[in-house]
Amino acid sequence: xxxxxxxxxxxxxxxxxxxxxxxxxxxxxxxxxxxxxxxxxxxxxxxxxxxxxxxxxxxxxxxxxxxxxxxxxxxxxxxxxxxxxxxxxxxxxxxxxxxxxxxxxxxxxxxxxxxxxxxxxxxxxxxxxxxxxxxxxxxxxxxxxxxxxxxxxxxxxxxxxxxxxxxxxxxxxxxxxxxxxxxxxxxxxxxxxxxxxxxxxxxxxxxxxxxxxxxxxxxxxxxxxxxxxxxxxxxxxxxxxxxxxxxxxxxxxxxxxxxxxxxxxxxxxxxxxxxxxxxxxxxxxxxxxxxxxxxxxxxxxxxxxxxxxxxxxxxxxxxxxxxxxxxxxxxxxxxxxxxxxxxxxxxxxxxxxxxxxxxxxxxxxxxxxxxxxxxxxxxxxxx
Amino acid sequence: xxxxxxxxxxxxxxxxxxxxxxxxxxxxxxxxxxxxxxxxxxxxxxxxxxxxxxxxxxxxxxxxxxxxxxxxxxxxxxxxxxxxxxxxxxxxxxxxxxxxxxxxxxxxxxxxxxxxxxxxxxxxxxxxxxxxxxxxxxxxxxxxxxxxxxxxxxxxxxxxxxxxxxxxxxxxxxxxxxxxxxxxxxxxxxxxxxxxxxxxxxxxxxxxxxxxxxxxxxxxxxxxxxxxxxxxxxxxxxxxxxxxxxxxxxxxxxxxxxxxxxxxxxxxxxxxxxxxxxxxxxxxxxxxxxxxxxxxxxxxxxxxxxxxxxxxxxxxxxxxxxxxxxxxxxxxxxxxxxxxxx
Numbered sequence: 211x212x213x214x215x216x217x218x219x220x221x222x223x224x225x226x227x228x229x230x231x232x233x234x235x236x237x238x239x240x241x242x243x244x245x246x247x248x249x250x251x252x253x254x255x256x257x258x259x260x261x262x263x264x265x266x267x268x269x270x271x272x273x274x275x276x277x278x279x280x281x282x283x284x285x286x287x288x289x290x291x292x293x294x295x296x297x298x299x300x301x302x303x304x305x306x307x308x309x310x311x312x313x314x315x316x317x318x319x320x321x322x323x324x325x326x327x328x329x330x331x332x333x334x335x336x337x338x339x340x341x342x343x344x345x346x347x348x349x350x351x352x353x354x355x356x357x358x359x360x361x362x363x364x365x366x367x368x369x370x371x372x373x374x375x376x377x378x379x380x381x382x383x384x385x386x387x388x389x390x391x392x393x394x395x396x397x398x399x400x401x402x403x404x405x406x407x408x409x410x411x412x413x414x415x416x417x418x419x420x421x422x423x424x425x426x427x428x429x430x431x432x433x434x435x436x437x438x439x440x441x442x443x444x445x446x447x448x449x450x451x452x453x454x455x456x457x458x459x460x461x462x463x464x465x466x467x468x469x470x471x472x473x474x475x476x477x478x479x480x481x482x483x484x485x486x487x488x489x490x491x492x493x494x495x496x497x498x499x500x501x502x503x504x505x506x507x508x509x510x511x512x513x514x515x516x517x518x519x520x521x522x523x524x525x526x527x528x529x530x531x532x533x534x535x536x537x538x539x540x541x542x543x544x545x546x547x548x549x550x551x552x553x554x555x556x557x558x559x560x561x562x563x564x565x566x567x568x569x570x571x572x573x574x575x576x577x578x579x580x581x582x583x584x585x586x587x588x589x590x591x592x593x
Numbered sequence: 594x595x596x597x598x599x600x601x602x603x604x605x606x607x608x609x610x611x612x613x614x615x616x617x618x619x620x621x622x623x624x625x626x627x628x629x630x631x632x633x634x635x636x637x638x639x640x641x642x643x644x645x646x647x648x649x650x651x652x653x654x655x656x657x658x659x660x661x662x663x664x665x666x667x668x669x670x671x672x673x674x675x676x677x678x679x680x681x682x683x684x685x686x687x688x689x690x691x692x693x694x695x696x697x698x699x700x701x702x703x704x705x706x707x708x709x710x711x712x713x714x715x716x717x718x719x720x721x722x723x724x725x726x727x728x729x730x731x732x733x734x735x736x737x738x739x740x741x742x743x744x745x746x747x748x749x750x751x752x753x754x755x756x757x758x759x760x761x762x763x764x765x766x767x768x769x770x771x772x773x774x775x776x777x778x779x780x781x782x783x784x785x786x787x788x789x790x791x792x793x794x795x796x797x798x799x800x801x802x803x804x805x806x807x808x809x810x811x812x813x814x815x816x817x818x819x820x821x822x823x824x825x826x827x828x829x830x831x832x833x834x835x836x837x838x839x840x841x842x843x844x845x846x847x848x849x850x851x852x853x854x855x856x857x858x859x860x861x862x863x864x865x866x867x868x869x870x871x872x873x874x875x876x877x878x879x880x881x882x883x884x885x886x887x888x889x890x891x892x893x894x895x896x897x898x899x900x901x902x903x904x905x906x907x908x909x910x911x912x913x914x915x916x917x918x919x920x921x922x923x924x925x926x927x928x929x930x931x932x933x934x935x
Contacts, residue, residue: 251710251827252688266756266768268742276756317894348783368784369742369767448740449730449787452765459785460769540771540780548935551770554748559710 245561258556259284265551267542269458280552288569294461295530296545298468302529303522306476310314310464311506315483324477331474336532339471344463344539351459354450366445371457372444376436383433460541464533472529479521483514515588523581527574544569599839612675614928619831621664621693630672633659634692637773640798641907642698642718653676655696657902658717658823658840660895662694664838670895677826679773680748682707687826692928694836698795700750700819709835714837716822717899719919719928720792722751725800728810730787735814739764744777744786746770751790792819797913818919821848825836835882841931842889845871846898848922850933855898863901867934899929 213219247254263283264276271293274286311326331339348368352358357367365372376382403414444451487510495509537546544566553562613747625631635643635655651673660670678686678697687695688710699705701713712843714870724743726732735758735786747770759766769786771777774795781789782803783799791799793815823840825833847850849868851859870876872893875887882887897900903920907913921927 247710248829250688253708255712263755264753266752266770268767268769275762345779347784348780348785353784434822449738450740450742450767452740476669537772537774539774540747540769542770546770546772550681550772551752554684555704555753557684557705559685 286546291543292552295533298529301469303470306472309477310480328474339467339537343467347459347463372454373452374441374443381436385435388431453501464541482516486517487513519585613728617831621829631663632692634676634678634695636697641913643670651826654906658696660838664891664895675824679744696823710827713824716820718821720815720819722786724790725811726788727933741787742767744781744789746774758816782909809856843899843929846893847900858895
């Protein structure tokens with residue numbers, strides 16, 4: 211009993227006891243729920259995941275077929291959630307940074323427009339945005355027979371954007387290799403340019419020169435592969451265009467809604483970050499003779515980033531979670547097809563909601579960890 | 594010890610002689626009587642079946658079933674509280690006990706019966722699935738819909754039936770699943786899809802939701818037989834008995850020609866044994882379920898028999914103008930029948 215007098219040991223014991231109590235509580239609730247469900251005749255357990263789904267998913271990037279299992283359906287939903295979230299995160303960041311910087315512009319018209327955009331977006335519910343884009347997109351587009359077409363290869367109508375896909379992906383092996391080569395060469399040029407600048411102070415137009423040197427190679431390789439491979443070109447069959455890849459209007463609407471909506475919040479985070487950089491820094495940069503663009507890129511943004519990243523992270527998480535609004539417009543993401551179709555088909559609400567929660571949790575934690583790592587890496591080294 | 598046995602025996606006699614018959618406990622029925630109204634799960638809004646007008650008054654075939662239940666249990670058809678439910682909400686709402694009964698155009702299927710903990714208590718409408726298309730699309734048969742895009746409510750039997758039907762025939766279609774019927778309808782109306790699929794009865798009512806109903810046409814070809822009826826959760830068999838026999842009473846009343854207009858006369862004069870038992874003149878059938886003996890009389894008096902209810906809500910006296918078809922009594926070429934009131 212002597213060891214109980216050690217404070218450290220006691221602390222550990224308390225924590226162990228608290229954790230055990232937590233686990234016991236969870237076990238109790240799970241057992242209780244499953245017993246009650248058995249009594250009520252409701253199926254329980256996770257075996258349904260291996261049952262045939264039979265549910266059609268009109269837009270998928272995983273090659274899912276209705277004859278696959280519900281587990282495959284779940285994976286398709288996760289993939290669609292990730293796809294729209296990733297695309298929206300990129301576009302929202304670009305628009306958000308643009309609007310945030312414009313809001314600080316000395317041009318009255320630009321800063322007022324940016325301010326109006328932010329106020330407008332922040333004060334409207336997201337569901338309205340999603341529905342507005344969806345029905346807006348649908349109303350603006352023509353019926354399949356009156357499609358807009360580009361060289362009779364790409365077609366745009368209410369059923370989506372049909373683009374041709376290459377029949378054999380292997381034909382693009384060389385093109386991929388060339389792209390890799392270009393990236394490598396570019397990196398070498400950039401390294402050399404940086405060293406030279408450090409040595410002589412002279413600037414070097416890295417990007418244009420790099421592209422001129424070896425940009426033509428991958429482009430030529432892509433063209434060569436494109437003429438070699440048999441293309442799957444969309445054709446009008448009966449009601450719709452078949453073949454190729456169809457980017458559905460649900461995706462476009464959700465993507466546009468999430469990007470434009472979240473951009474408003476990101477713009478505010480960016481503005482706050484930029485305002486946190488002391489005026490002296492900018493004046494000093496100007497005194498050194500840097501141009502406006504370089505002041506922002508080399509002096510302001512790096513110092514603003516530590517302030518911007520935490521709110522930016524939570525906006526990225528919002529995009530991930532708000533992608534569930536896709537359910538309102540039949541975009542087949544995890545809530546629509548797993549918590550919607552699969553739940554009604556199997557009736558196993560508790561299991562399905564638990565799985566969905568766990569997936570959102572894992573994805574969100576992954577995004578946070580990445581952003582924290584990024585922030586730690588790019589934090590200014592203060593002396 | 595002896596005293597307790599005697600006391601127990603005495604109590605037993607008191608209890609059994611007070612009530613005519615010892616009844617199995619029914620928590621649902623007790624709860625309904627205590628709260629004074631029935632909680633009925635209905636559709637979010639389907640003209641002809643369950644639809645609330647601008648004053649919030651519900652009408653429809655399924656609503657009439659709920660009213661009949663209230664008339665039988667509480668003696669007053671108006672004592673119903675309606676809970677509108679979407680395709681997805683209906684099961685949890687029933688399973689959790691939030692509603693006493695679900696009367697919501699719900700198709701009886703094996704997997705629902707086997708894995709959801711719900712029981713179907715009868716059939717009040719034989720639905721058949723079909724499609725609505727734009728008139729100018731010149732579609733006459735379902736197979737003409739090959740390569741089309743079809744809007745449907747996710748998790749409905751229609752979603753699966755349509756997918757199976759086209760796959761079986763090796764025809765390719767794109768099926769877009771919406772969370773609510775109304776979302777699917779408005780997306781179809783906006784031109785997202787070439788067709789919207791649902792039961793022919795449901796479509797007759799939903800058609801009025803289109804911007805211009807005359808531009809659309811409902812195909813007469815039917816690709817399924819979807820029997821629909823009220824359902825309850827497992828357990829509480831006495832409540833299930835009530836739910837089942839209220840529906841049977843509606844149908845039996847029509848079969849025996851008892852209508853809301855002649856019910857008093859029939860009750861007073863009819864020599865038919867079954868009519869007399871239905872209307873509570875003899876047999877004390879209400880007592881056996883724990884209801885008053887004029888339970889079925891109240892149904893017919895306040896709501897009407899099945900035929901009256903059908904014509905008023907979805908039949909010729911309604912905007913839907915659905916012919917009786919399979920929803921006619923078996924004696925007149927339909928599929929409706931009821932077990933005997935003996």
